[in-house]
Amino acid sequence: xxxxxxxxxxKQASRAAQAxxxxxxxxxxxxxLHEGHFSLVRAARQQCSPVAVSIFVNPSQFxxxxxxxxxxxxxxxxRAALQELGVEYIFAPAVEEIYPRGFAxxxxxxxxxxxxxxxxxxxxxxxxxxxxxxxxxxxxxxFAYFGRKxxxxxxIIRRMAADLNLDAEIVVCPIVREPDGLAMSSRNAYLSDxxxxxxxxxxxxxxxxxxxxxxxxxxxxxxxxxIRKTIGxxxxxxxxxxxxxxxxxxxxxxxxKGNCLILVAARVGSTRLIDNLxxxxxxxxxxxxx
Numbered sequence: 001x002x003x004x005x006x007x008x009x010x011k012q013a014s015r016a017a018q019a020x021x022x023x024x025x026x027x028x029x030x031x032x033l034h035e036g037h038f039s040l041v042r043a044a045r046q047q048c049s050p051v052a053v054s055i056f057v058n059p060s061q062f063x064x065x066x067x068x069x070x071x072x073x074x075x076x077x078x079r080a081a082l083q084e085l086g087v088e089y090i091f092a093p094a095v096e097e098i099y100p101r102g103f104a105x106x107x108x109x110x111x112x113x114x115x116x117x118x119x120x121x122x123x124x125x126x127x128x129x130x131x132x133x134x135x136x137x138x139x140x141x142x143f144a145y146f147g148r149k150x151x152x153x154x155x156i157i158r159r160m161a162a163d164l165n166l167d168a169e170i171v172v173c174p175i176v177r178e179p180d181g182l183a184m185s186s187r188n189a190y191l192s193d194x195x196x197x198x199x200x201x202x203x204x205x206x207x208x209x210x211x212x213x214x215x216x217x218x219x220x221x222x223x224x225x226x227i228r229k230t231i232g233x234x235x236x237x238x239x240x241x242x243x244x245x246x247x248x249x250x251x252x253x254x255x256x257k258g259n260c261l262i263l264v265a266a267r268v269g270s271t272r273l274i275d276n277l278x279x280x281x282x283x284x285x286x287x288x289x290x
Contacts, residue, residue, distance in 0.1 A: 001083045003090045007098075007138050010091045014052065014139050023048045026141035026168070028132060031055040032072035032186035033081055036176040040145040041085050043173050050088035052139050059095060060106075061127030072189050091139065098134060106130045109156045109163070112250050116263060117152050117274070120240055128153055129160050136161070136168050144168045149175045149183050151261050151276045155250060174289065175276075177203065181290075183275045195269040198236040202264055202275040203290065205230035205242075209262055210277055210288045218256045218286075220244035231266055240265040240272070247278070256286060 004010045014024050025048025027040045037053075044051045055078060062068035075092065082090060106126045112118075113125035136144060146154045154172045161170050176184045181203035182196075191199055205227040212223060227242040245252055247259040262277040278289040 001079075001087060001090065003079065003092060005093055005097065007093065010052070010089070010093075010138050011140075013089055014141070017050050018140070018142075022050060023143070024139065024141040025049075025051040026135070026139045026144045027051065027053045028135050028144065028146075029053060029055055030057045030071065030186065031078050032074050032189065033078045034176075034184045034186065034188075036147055036149065036184035038081065038085060039176050040147060040173055041082065041087060043171065044143065044145050045086060048141070048143055051086070052089040052091055052141065053082055053087050054091040054093075054135055054139070056091070056093060056098065056131070056135075058098075058127060058131045060099070060130060061124050063121055063123055066121070067187075067190075072186055091135075098131065107133050107160065109159050112152065112156050112159060115250060116241060116243060116245075117265070120265065125153070125156055129156060132157055133160065133164070133166075136166055141168050143171055145171045145173060147175065148172050148278065149185065149275065151247075151263065151278075152250065155248070177290075181207065183273075185273060187271055187273065190271040191268060195236055195271065198234050199268045199271075199273060201231050201234040201237050201268075202266055202273055205264060206262060206275060206277040206290055210290055213256065213279060213286060213288055220252075220254055220256060220262075223256075223262065227262075227264055231264070234268075236268055238267045240267065247280075257281065 017024050025044035027044055029037050057071050059068055107129040108126050109129055118125045158170045180200050182200050208226050209223045224242045231237050231239045243263045245261050247261050258281050260279040265274045280287050
């Protein structure tokens with residue numbers, strides 16, 4: 001395994017691999033790795049060799065008062081875990097390497113970026129799109145892997161890749177959950193024991209919606225009311241938003257049809273968490289994936 005700190009070195013390593021006929025896979029992360037990240041690495045290892053993983057806490061996607069300074073950082077355990085998984089390259093640049101003095105460019109994906117997470121965290125997706133575009137240009141992978149937990153982010157990145165004719169194929173992998181259903185997230189580390197128990201209210205609200213859909217319910221107003229009531233029953237949780245959207249356009253829908261996402265964001269204590277339920281149409285039936 002090589003630990004790479006410079007853009008030029010990462011470019012040289014990736015392009016040398018491709019010149020040798022190898023398929024480069026890439027997993028971008030902010031570190032504090034967990035099984036959700038590792039599932040992306042395993043998916044990459046199945047299709048690609050070498051696999052590169054970036055560890056970079058991106059300041060441009062954090063707004064004023066957000067948790068950039070306290071975001072969990074655990075480079076040595078992350079390095080050891082990635083080495084065990086057979087990752088060939090860790091790209092761990094300094095902030096100044098990605099945003100050198102005078103940096104003045106940002107990427108905006110219109111429409112999708114302005115709602116839900118984009119509305120709750122103004123400017124967040126401009127920072128995400130900018131750094132992901134830079135990382136994809138530096139590494140130039142054939143395949144790049146993202147998790148469905150950050151569903152809006154994944155859709156924005158797919159849109160950007162298509163609009164800008166990027167070579168990388170964006171692969172979106174399933175959510176990985178704790179045994180009690182909580183979606184894995186680096187921010188789960190912020191939760192106290194009591195908050196950690198309460199945080200399962202997000203996945204429990206989505207599970208209740210899933211059961212209603214499986215029983216034939218298609219009215220999204222009724223489904224969203226289930227989420228509001230379920231999360232409202234947990235005193236430590238405060239709902240930010242719940243929405244049912246078309247999985248491609250992220251426009252709200254009144255009735256479930258085609259491929260949809262049911263999104264939820266809430267604060268548990270002071271920690272903001274997100275989760276979602278995927279609803280896919282197969283022939284004349286809807287199939288749900290939590």
